[in-house]
Amino acid sequence: MFTEQDQKQLSARGISVEQAEQQLRCFETGFPALDISEAAAIDNGIMRPDKESEEHYIKVWNEYLNENHTILKFVPASGAASRMFKNLFEYLENGEETTFIKKFLCELEHFAFYDELKQRCASNNGQDIVRTLLEDMNYGKLPKGLLLFHKYAEGPRTPALEHMVEGALYAQNAEHEVNLHFTVSHEHRELFAKHIREHLAQYEKHYGVHYNISFSEQKPSTDTLAANPDGTPFRTSDGKLLFRPGGHGALIENLGEQDADVIFIKNIDNVVPDRLKEPTIRYKQLIAGVLVSLQKQSFAYLHELENPEISEAKLSVIRRFVEKDLAITLPDGSRETLISVLNRPLRVCGMVKNEGEPGGGPFRVRESNGMVQNQILESSQIADPALMQKATHFNPVDLVCAVKDYKGQRFNLKEFVDPMTGFISQKSKDGKELQALELPGLWNGAMAKWNTLFVEVPISTFNPVKTVNDLLREQHQ
Numbered sequence: 001m002f003t004e005q006d007q008k009q010l011s012a013r014g015i016s017v018e019q020a021e022q023q024l025r026c027f028e029t030g031f032p033a034l035d036i037s038e039a040a041a042i043d044n045g046i047m048r049p050d051k052e053s054e055e056h057y058i059k060v061w062n063e064y065l066n067e068n069h070t071i072l073k074f075v076p077a078s079g080a081a082s083r084m085f086k087n088l089f090e091y092l093e094n095g096e097e098t099t100f101i102k103k104f105l106c107e108l109e110h111f112a113f114y115d116e117l118k119q120r121c122a123s124n125n126g127q128d129i130v131r132t133l134l135e136d137m138n139y140g141k142l143p144k145g146l147l148l149f150h151k152y153a154e155g156p157r158t159p160a161l162e163h164m165v166e167g168a169l170y171a172q173n174a175e176h177e178v179n180l181h182f183t184v185s186h187e188h189r190e191l192f193a194k195h196i197r198e199h200l201a202q203y204e205k206h207y208g209v210h211y212n213i214s215f216s217e218q219k220p221s222t223d224t225l226a227a228n229p230d231g232t233p234f235r236t237s238d239g240k241l242l243f244r245p246g247g248h249g250a251l252i253e254n255l256g257e258q259d260a261d262v263i264f265i266k267n268i269d270n271v272v273p274d275r276l277k278e279p280t281i282r283y284k285q286l287i288a289g290v291l292v293s294l295q296k297q298s299f300a301y302l303h304e305l306e307n308p309e310i311s312e313a314k315l316s317v318i319r320r321f322v323e324k325d326l327a328i329t330l331p332d333g334s335r336e337t338l339i340s341v342l343n344r345p346l347r348v349c350g351m352v353k354n355e356g357e358p359g360g361g362p363f364r365v366r367e368s369n370g371m372v373q374n375q376i377l378e379s380s381q382i383a384d385p386a387l388m389q390k391a392t393h394f395n396p397v398d399l400v401c402a403v404k405d406y407k408g409q410r411f412n413l414k415e416f417v418d419p420m421t422g423f424i425s426q427k428s429k430d431g432k433e434l435q436a437l438e439l440p441g442l443w444n445g446a447m448a449k450w451n452t453l454f455v456e457v458p459i460s461t462f463n464p465v466k467t468v469n470d471l472l473r474e475q476h477q
Contacts, residue, residue, distance in 0.1 A: 166281070
């Protein structure tokens with residue numbers, strides 16, 4: 001099936017022939033439907049702490065910060081902002097002043113990028129203004145992390161800078177160090193590095209911290225083959241195989257390379273100005289406190305389980321912890337099963353109450369061995385619309401993760417991916433239809449075999465920017 005030229009292409013990306021053949025088999029067989037038990041709910045997979053519990057977990061987290069632990073903030077930031085400006089690109093093409101465009105033009109002065117735009121564009125013509133923003137300022141091609149989002153007296157901030165501030169407010173260790181890691185595209189890596197360098201001294205002085213900031217790129221070996229509608233390899237006009245990025249699930253490898261005890265994960269665009277940061281800080285501390293509490297107890301039980309003569313009474317106590325605190329329905333109560341279940345990566349995920357149309361979010365999934373546990377699902381993974389309607393919460397991508405085992409060794413995170421939770425989508429290239437294969441999503445199938453607990457957090461912690469006019473919302477002003 002693969003020619004000598006094909007094999008050279010595969011080898012250059014670090015993809016074996018066996019891996020390529022497996023990808024093509026996915027187009028042939030598809031992916032099995034998940035056995036979804038039910039939507040997670042309060043006291044059934046989702047924790048809703050009372051005020052006393054909130055204060056307890058926040059105290060636990062602040063005590064943990066004062067110990068000798070490595071904390072990291074991991075921010076996927078490689079996506080371009082082009083979709084954010086979809087309406088503006090359409091306006092350049094057709095000149096139609098829709099309601100969206102009128103709002104954009106009428107409220108220009110409220111955008112953080114307005115001062116720079118005004119300097120660059122002397123024209124009052126709407127299309128000239130938009131063209132200056134998208135082409136001269138390059139906003140149509142830059143990543144979201146480098147766009148000016150929020151105004152401040154000392155100058156506007158990008159999301160990258162807002163994440164630096166967040167890191168200082170809830171993730172600095174006892175040595176006043178803040179570790180941040182951004183996953184970026186190759187073409188924007190130096191722009192990110194330059195942007196951080198320009199502001200580093202100012203932010204270190206203001207917040208009294210030392211930043212350790214690193215970057216990584218999605219590996220070529222995580223790209224996936226495109227296929228024709230009949231499942232054969234798609235080829236470009238020069239006869240070469242076509243590879244496509246495997247989606248954010250590919251970042252599980254980047255995550256697995258980070259040497260940290262606790263890792264926060266949050267999308268690049270979910271940031272707010274300083275005046276609105278308090279809920280974000282509070283609930284980040286809360287879910288982190290839940291995480292380290294669960295981890296401490298899990299580690300203690302794993303040490304006890306090393307004893308093959310452990311009593312039935314103690315096994316019973318551990319089983320109750322797994323089922324009640326970790327929200328896992330066990331297939332059996334044996335010592336071996338308890339060790340296997342407890343010795344896994346752990347994550348606590350903030351979940352926002354659903355106030356609109358239900359979609360992807362927190363569900364209870366049954367494994368082939370009968371174990372039922374929490375998983376974050378996308379809408380595409382839920383075949384039953386009635387089940388989706390029962391979702392009470394949705395996933396804002398608000399995770400805190402523990403990726404080391406009870407002996408202090410990093411887990412191999414690739415071992416905890418469910419490879420059968422990928423996704424096939426229909427695309428086109430040069431006018432030809434093709435099938436694209438997405439890897440299991442980073443917080444979906446890529447973490448399917450982690451221990452997962454959901455905690456309800458307020459909607460005020462979720463303020464994404466999907467279109468440029470979202471920056472006009474009160475939460476970003």
